[in-house]
Amino acid sequence: MSASDNGTRKYPCTSCHTNCCKEYTIFVNAHDIYRLTTNLGITPQSFLEIYGAKDFDLGIKVKEGLVDLALKQQSGACMFLVESDDVFRCTVNEFKPGVCKSYPFQIKDGKLTQMDDKMCPVGWDTKEFEAMMAPHLKKDESEWKFYNDLIVEWNAKHWIKKPLDEFLRFIVDRVSLSLKID
Numbered sequence: 001m002s003a004s005d006n007g008t009r010k011y012p013c014t015s016c017h018t019n020c021c022k023e024y025t026i027f028v029n030a031h032d033i034y035r036l037t038t039n040l041g042i043t044p045q046s047f048l049e050i051y052g053a054k055d056f057d058l059g060i061k062v063k064e065g066l067v068d069l070a071l072k073q074q075s076g077a078c079m080f081l082v083e084s085d086d087v088f089r090c091t092v093n094e095f096k097p098g099v100c101k102s103y104p105f106q107i108k109d110g111k112l113t114q115m116d117d118k119m120c121p122v123g124w125d126t127k128e129f130e131a132m133m134a135p136h137l138k139k140d141e142s143e144w145k146f147y148n149d150l151i152v153e154w155n156a157k158h159w160i161k162k163p164l165d166e167f168l169r170f171i172v173d174r175v176s177l178s179l180k181i182d
């Protein structure tokens with residue numbers, strides 16, 4: 001999900017005005033928040049938008065309500081997207097959320113495929129990206145599971161008693177701890 005070109009060949013992103021970064025709400029997990037916070041040296045509050053949770057079981061129960069977390073938007077696009085001379089660029093490319101890295105790929109029936117409804121103007125060469133995307137998608141799946149388990153643990157202990165700021169500290173600390181153990 002960003003304009004990219006390895007210098008030797010053109011990728012679909014090169015001929016695209018980063019439709020995906022403008023159209024989607026980018027929901028993030030604990031690892032995404034940890035990576036952005038630690039690598040950019042900014043607070044989670046500075047880049048997170050609070051959404052009302054649609055799924056009661058997975059929403060985060062905090063003083064502010066039942067919420068989900070996504071990247072903030074600015075002028076109708078992700079806040080990390082910048083335009084210069086009609087070229088759009090992700091300013092957090094190295095630390096961008098897992099869903100951004102995955103798009104438009106997915107694992108379906110055990111195989112790497114492209115989403116049917118992808119916004120990319122042209123198709124990708126799935127085979128060329130298999131070695132890179134398959135392990136990434138697996139890692140992304142395990143990071144979402146880690147996050148969902150944290151939410152379940154938090155919700156069981158702190159049902160609407162504590163503010164979102166405290167939840168954010170809780171998840172960042174847990175990711176930090178898990179990385180030290182690994």
Ligand code: SF4
Pocket residue numbers: 001002003012013014016017018019020021103104119120121
């Ligand atoms: S929509 Fe597809 S081609 Fe366009 S920037 Fe996103 S991933 Fe790249």
Ligand code: SF4
Pocket residue numbers: 001002020021026071078079080081089090091092093096097100
């Ligand atoms: S983080 Fe980067 S790739 Fe993801 S939506 Fe924002 S600008 Fe696009």
